[in-house]
Amino acid sequence: MFLHLLKMIWNRKRSNSLIIAELAIAFIVVFALSVLAIRNYNLYQIPLGYNYENMWRIQIMPTRSWDETKDEDTLLQIIGAVKQQPEVEKIHLLSNPTFRNWRGTSSVTIDGQEIYYYRNRFDDKAAETFGMTLNDGRWFGPQDSNQNYSPVLVNQEFVDMYYPNESVIGKNIADPEIEDNREMRIVGVYQAFRQFGEFSAIVPYVFTRSDIQKPGRMLGIEVKLKPNADDSFEQRVLEILKSLAPENNYSIASWESQRDRQIRETTIPLTIFSIIASFLIIMVAMGLFGVLWQNVTSRTHEIGLRRALGATALSIHKQIIGELAIVTMIGVSIAFLILVQLPMLGVFQELDWSLFWISLLASLVFMLTLAGLCGYYPGKIATNYSPSEALHYE
Amino acid sequence: MLKLNNISKSFQTDRIETIALSNINLHIEKGEFVSVMGPSGCGKSTLLNIMGLLDQPSEGNVAVDDKAIESYQDKHITGLRNEKIGFIFQSFHLIHDLRVIDNVELPLLYRNISAKERKALAAAALEKVGLKARTHHYPTQLSGGQQQRVAIARAIVGKPEILLADEPTGNLDSHMGDEIMKLLESLHQEEQATIVMVTHDEEMAKRTGRTIRVFDGQLVH
Numbered sequence: 001m002f003l004h005l006l007k008m009i010w011n012r013k014r015s016n017s018l019i020i021a022e023l024a025i026a027f028i029v030v031f032a033l034s035v036l037a038i039r040n041y042n043l044y045q046i047p048l049g050y051n052y053e054n055m056w057r058i059q060i061m062p063t064r065s066w067d068e069t070k071d072e073d074t075l076l077q078i079i080g081a082v083k084q085q086p087e088v089e090k091i092h093l094l095s096n097p098t099f100r101n102w103r104g105t106s107s108v109t110i111d112g113q114e115i116y117y118y119r120n121r122f123d124d125k126a127a128e129t130f131g132m133t134l135n136d137g138r139w140f141g142p143q144d145s146n147q148n149y150s151p152v153l154v155n156q157e158f159v160d161m162y163y164p165n166e167s168v169i170g171k172n173i174a175d176p177e178i179e180d181n182r183e184m185r186i187v188g189v190y191q192a193f194r195q196f197g198e199f200s201a202i203v204p205y206v207f208t209r210s211d212i213q214k215p216g217r218m219l220g221i222e223v224k225l226k227p228n229a230d231d232s233f234e235q236r237v238l239e240i241l242k243s244l245a246p247e248n249n250y251s252i253a254s255w256e257s258q259r260d261r262q263i264r265e266t267t268i269p270l271t272i273f274s275i276i277a278s279f280l281i282i283m284v285a286m287g288l289f290g291v292l293w294q295n296v297t298s299r300t301h302e303i304g305l306r307r308a309l310g311a312t313a314l315s316i317h318k319q320i321i322g323e324l325a326i327v328t329m330i331g332v333s334i335a336f337l338i339l340v341q342l343p344m345l346g347v348f349q350e351l352d353w354s355l356f357w358i359s360l361l362a363s364l365v366f367m368l369t370l371a372g373l374c375g376y377y378p379g380k381i382a383t384n385y386s387p388s389e390a391l392h393y394e
Numbered sequence: 395m396l397k398l399n400n401i402s403k404s405f406q407t408d409r410i411e412t413i414a415l416s417n418i419n420l421h422i423e424k425g426e427f428v429s430v431m432g433p434s435g436c437g438k439s440t441l442l443n444i445m446g447l448l449d450q451p452s453e454g455n456v457a458v459d460d461k462a463i464e465s466y467q468d469k470h471i472t473g474l475r476n477e478k479i480g481f482i483f484q485s486f487h488l489i490h491d492l493r494v495i496d497n498v499e500l501p502l503l504y505r506n507i508s509a510k511e512r513k514a515l516a517a518a519a520l521e522k523v524g525l526k527a528r529t530h531h532y533p534t535q536l537s538g539g540q541q542q543r544v545a546i547a548r549a550i551v552g553k554p555e556i557l558l559a560d561e562p563t564g565n566l567d568s569h570m571g572d573e574i575m576k577l578l579e580s581l582h583q584e585e586q587a588t589i590v591m592v593t594h595d596e597e598m599a600k601r602t603g604r605t606i607r608v609f610d611g612q613l614v615h
Contacts, residue, residue, distance in 0.1 A: 001503060003509065007492070007496065008491060008492070011492065304487075305487045305489070308446070308448055308475060309475070309500050309504065310472050310475050310476025310501055311503075311504050313468050314468075387448040388443040388449040391487065
């Protein structure tokens with residue numbers, strides 16, 4: 001029977017080509033949606049690598065050019081004043097804030113290998129306050145002061161990507177092409193610090209050390225508040241900052257609120273795309289349903305004939321669903337030939353083979369279900385006629 | 395072989411009930427060639443549909459090989475149709491997207507027969523109707539007479555016990571009609587096929603062994 005169905009589809013290739021094209025396009029849309037949904041779901045499941053509860057960031061925004069000596073003193077005064085607030089448990093410096101797309105990147109070539117990473121700076125003990133996990137080595141500490149090297153911490157992704165199955169502690173990742181470049185010695189490996197939030201890709205990430213006693217131009221102050229801190233903290237700190245350095249602008253925001261904002265910024269476009277894609281799929285489903293209805297109606301004589309020759313109502317229904325499943329698979333195969341080029345050619349870095357196959361499987365299940373639902377009712381109608389009615393249908 | 399006992403058939407529409415057949419009693423013996431005649435709308439085709447189990451009577455029952463069909467369950471009925479009855483229709487009812495040989499093997503698709511055996515049986519049936527050379531043609535590439543021969547090959551491919559032909563020459567000119575009639579006659583004489591044929595043509599009816607006349611849904615003796 002399968003070969004018979006294939007023969008029927010092949011001989012009706014002209015009338016089937018439109019449905020096949022429609023199914024191929026729908027499959028590509030469903031695949032794109034699956035890739036986005038599965039990728040973001042997978043990313044969301046990966047731990048951030050730090051805690052955002054009770055964390056606040058005070059961002060200082062100077063309105064004039066920075067004066068190294070004078071402004072560093074003001075910064076120290078600000079740090080001291082904030083630290084004295086009763087709600088404040090800990091205070092640290094962090095160059096690029098969490099849940100924002102502020103980024104610094106570096107690229108160096110070491111032993112012929114190009115190493116590309118994101119970088120950030122924080123002070124001693126910041127990692128512990130943020131709740132980060134150390135995999136190897138140690139955090140920054142006083143032993144790193146007044147040394148002839150700059151200590152750095154790298155994340156596990158950095159190790160896995162550039163030095164798999166190798167101990168990196170003590171490695172120098174300074175750019176060898178820059179003369180007299182200060183050694184950048186890896187002193188520790190931490191699990192993760194996903195600065196850009198839950199929906200961001202895992203990237204190689206490096207921390208350099210800053211000193212809270214000599215903050216330089218570190219304009220981001222991270223504050224950990226005690227649990228159940230008073231709501232008045234924000235306003236009170238803002239008044240203190242304005243009184244200490246009225247020439248600057250300030251923003252104070254909790255990491256949690258920044259996280260919420262970033263999630264919204266990621267999910268809103270996704271939701272809009274999903275709605276548009278859903279409409280498209282509904283249109284395709286309606287089109288498919290209409291085409292199938294017309295297709296079944298135009299074949300009423302054939303259905304009556306098959307019933308007269310010995311086909312049961314069930315076998316007719318199976319035939320209609322079977323034909324549709326084969327047509328769907330042909331459409332999917334055409335779409336597959338197009339889509340498989342993406343991971344092969346590396347068009348999208350994020351679309352690796354594992355994500356490709358999972359999304360392909362999810363899209364296939366969806367399309368077969370959709371085709372099955374669209375074919376079920378016209379198939380049912382076709383079997384409702386008695387053979388003599390179907391043979392005399394006009 | 396085929397018995398119709400007190401068969402009545404009526405069609406109900408919104409307002410009126412049309413009686414197509416009334417109290418028909420009929421017995422078709424094995425090896426008979428019977429023609430059914432009557433004016434248009436008298437119930438000939440309805441009678442043939444009921445004999446072929448394509449339609450259910452409103453009253454009475456049909457017995458095949460002395461076994462009355464009581465339940466008319468789909469699986470049971472389709473099995474009987476597939477194995478015991480071959481149909482020939484006025485408008486041929488060939489599937490135009492399938493080649494001649496694929497059309498002929500259609501009834502065998504619903505039996506547990508291998509593809510190879512199906513092909514062999516279909517080829518043999520086509521040879522019997524003189525269309526071996528047209529095996530791989532499509533129906534639209536054939537004349538009306540040839541199309542009806544394909545339909546006859548399809549009707550006989552499963553070696554049914556009875557052939558039911560609903561005006562098999564109705565869509566053909568007299569020459570082609572005569573060819574088809576000769577083919578039915580040879581099937582009857584050489585293979586002892588049991589044939590019931592609905593026709594309008596008195597000359598065709600005369601060539602059969604028995605003629606049943608239907609008028610206003612009743613048999614006329």
